[in-house]
Amino acid sequence: MRNVSASHARYVGRNSVLFLLLALTAALIWPAFGSSARLLADEADAAAAPAADAAAPAAEGAAVTPVQSRSFLAYIARACGWFWGPAFLLVSFILVALIMMNLLQVRRDVLLPSQFVEEFEQKLNAKDFQGAYEFARSDSSFVARVLAAGMGRLSRGYEEAVEGMQEAGEDENMALEHRLSYVALIGTIAPMMGLMGTVQGMISSFDVIAQSTVSPKPSQLADGISTALVTTLIGLVLAIPAMVFYGILKNRIQRLVLEIGMVSEGLMGRFATVGKNKT
Numbered sequence: 402m403r404n405v406s407a408s409h410a411r412y413v414g415r416n417s418v419l420f421l422l423l424a425l426t427a428a429l430i431w432p433a434f435g436s437s438a439r440l441l442a443d444e445a446d447a448a449a450a451p452a453a454d455a456a457a458p459a460a461e462g463a464a465v466t467p468v469q470s471r472s473f474l475a476y477i478a479r480a481c482g483w484f485w486g487p488a489f490l491l492v493s494f495i496l497v498a499l500i501m502m503n504l505l506q507v508r509r510d511v512l513l514p515s516q517f518v519e520e521f522e523q524k525l526n527a528k529d530f531q532g533a534y535e536f537a538r539s540d541s542s543f544v545a546r547v548l549a550a551g552m553g554r555l556s557r558g559y560e561e562a563v564e565g566m567q568e569a570g571e572d573e574n575m576a577l578e579h580r581l582s583y584v585a586l587i588g589t590i591a592p593m594m595g596l597m598g599t600v601q602g603m604i605s606s607f608d609v610i611a612q613s614t615v616s617p618k619p620s621q622l623a624d625g626i627s628t629a630l631v632t633t634l635i636g637l638v639l640a641i642p643a644m645v646f647y648g649i650l651k652n653r654i655q656r657l658v659l660e661i662g663m664v665s666e667g668l669m670g671r672f673a674t675v676g677k678n679k680t
Contacts, residue, residue: 480624480631485598489635492594496587496639500646503581507650512543512657518664521548525671530555543573543657547665559673566665574658581650588643595636602629 478486505511517540524533530552537549550569551562606625609617 477631480627482628485632488594492587492591492639496643499584503584503650507577507653509657513661513664514542517542517545522668525668544661544665546573547661548668551669555672562669562672566669570662577654581647581654584643585647588640588647591639591643592636595633598632599629602626
């Protein structure tokens with residue numbers, strides 16, 4: 402019955418993660434679609450404006466150039482272009498997914514469930530060591546795997562059991578840190594992507610200056626400068642939250658791993674005389 406409820410809980414947890422990721426993806430994509438639509442509308446209005454001005458009577462005087470109004474997101478989308486826009490969007494999706502996965506995984510209820518510890522201790526108190534071992538093997542939590550590894554080596558003595566627990570703990574800790582390291586990797590790569598976009602934008606602006614026989618207008622240099630500034634901004638916007646979450650989750654992992662080690666050693670401490678009784 403416990404295995405069925407645990408499987409159901411894991412199934413609900415996976416569906417919850419997928420739902421959150423889809424919701425965040427929709428929240429990120431929808432403004433981009435809205436910005437693109439507004440940008441196309443602005444360009445259509447700009448193309449229709451000269452025709453309307455030409456049809457106006459000459460008596461009304463010179464036509465005033467209309468000022469285009471567009472949202473900040475539309476400006477960002479146009480400055481990023483066809484390459485940097487999808488690239489940063491993909492990195493942002495991956496970052497959100499990694500942060501959500503780590504937040505759901507690095508929790509005390511997942512790594513060190515109190516219900517498991519209580520039931521495991523009850524079996525030890527009842528001298529049901531085989532039942533405690535099978536119970537630990539059937540659970541997928543961090544502390545359960547550590548205890549299962551220790552009890553699996555009790556026949557060789559308490560020292561071997563402690564060594565098995567340490568090896569299992571290091572393996573589980575490494576798995577958590579490897580998953581978290583991808584968040585730090587994005588925090589390192591995102592500013593480099595922004596810097597590359599900055600260099601590309603500045604090269605584009607200087608190319609306009611080099612090919613122009615007269616002093617270029619500011620509007621001719623605006624595209625390259627916009628790309629340079631916007632890509633730098635997006636790179637920092639992605640890197641700062643990534644490093645913040647990495648630091649928070651790193652500290653949480655270290656604290657929980659230490660607590661798991663203390664709990665598992667306390668539970669297995671009653672077997673400290675196993676090797677001595679055999680000698």
